[in-house]
Amino acid sequence: MESVRLSVNINKIALIRNSRGANLPDLTQIARDCEAFGAQGITVHPRPDERHVRFDDLPLLQATVRTEFNIEGNPDPRFLREVMQVKPHQATLVPDGPQALTSDQGWDTAKHHDFLVDVVAQLQSVGTRVSIFVDAEERFVEGAKRVGADRIEFYTGHYAKVFPSNPIEAVKKHVHCAKLAVELGLGINAGHDLNLKNLSFYKDQVQGLMEVSIGHALVCDALYYGLQNTIQMYLRQLN
Template identity: 85%
Template sequence: MATVRLSVNINKIALIRNSRGSNQPDLTQIARDCEAFGAQGITVHPRPDERHVRFDDLPLLKDVVTTEFNIEGNPDARFMREVIQVQPHQATLVPDGPQALTSDQGWDTTKYHDFLQDVVAQLQAAGIRVSIFVDADERLVEGAKAVGADRIEFYTGHYAKDFSKNPAEAVKKHVQCAQLAVNLGLGVNAGHDLNLQNLNYYKNEVHGLQEVSIGHALVCDAMYFGLQNTIQMYVRQLI
């Protein structure tokens, strides 16, 4: 059993489905299969243009996910309305603009303190655990605690980019910030560009890590290794 939970982001599967205007592959069946193959959670990120996961997918997925359902996105009015109605186990707040290709930075939790504090309170009132996407910066971790978040999710894009050059230096800030988060009583998640090459090292170095969300790299690997085998390969990295 993995000591860190693997939540599989199925956005790229939805992108394939949407490209033909049909229900193939069936997203709810994919979610079931990911869990059967060893995933301990399912993550989706509905964007305003619904280019992959759509908002009408959310209640269907909530009905079939038996592990943990995590909905991430920018908490605009529609996102908040839909997420509160669906009541996933976790909502991860990401500062994506409407045209963002991917999530490539975290929140400035001090600059947006009042906004985030209000959003966090609304989600928690609906019984939803709240995680805030942040860069590995102690000030931002402290800001996440100040707005009442339950967890943070570290943006690991910079770590992944620098990993091959100097793994110890690439992970250094994450190690420090994770320890601070634990001391503050925050849970620690991570995601973005984690893959079979850099995941195990990150897990071993970042103490307090509870969950990783992986989509793009996992789906790319599944094209070669198959979905079941790939999920199990990722789970083994987290043991």
């Protein structure tokens, strides 16, 4: 069985760079290094205030990444325009507001059906695969299929919160909804608060999991273990 792909989210690296107003760390070099160290994809999440990755980083990263480039974010007009110009391998649609500290919930794919149908079609028209960030609920998975998405990305924040006390309960809805997604022909990604303690269990339980996007925990671990070693540690959890 093919192993689950690791896409490294480099937003926190961009945050460090932006704190000094220069190009250190160099984001494109970090992307190249992550790939050299084993990452199978690079993820970024440009926000309206550009506190992490900036929109002018996107073309440079697209020219740099040799694995898969995934751009995630709320598809407001600017995001959609910039992403369609860059044409990444994948766009992950996330319903976070302009002031959100981090993504903390998925789409209500029924309530936003018409909007998502239009956005998905636009992105697919330039050859970009579309994944929709959802909570592990049947109706949201079914809604993602109806709007034409290629994949879903399960929001795993609640899973990570419950995991230390009750792993089986934490993953139960994800197991159920993953089976539904596979039946519907949707690819499955996952992300948010996955780390070295909870990742392997999640991967073993969730049928059809194709990709995880991990940034904050991986960068924190890299402070202790080093970036190369940390990426290998996460890959071992997935293999």
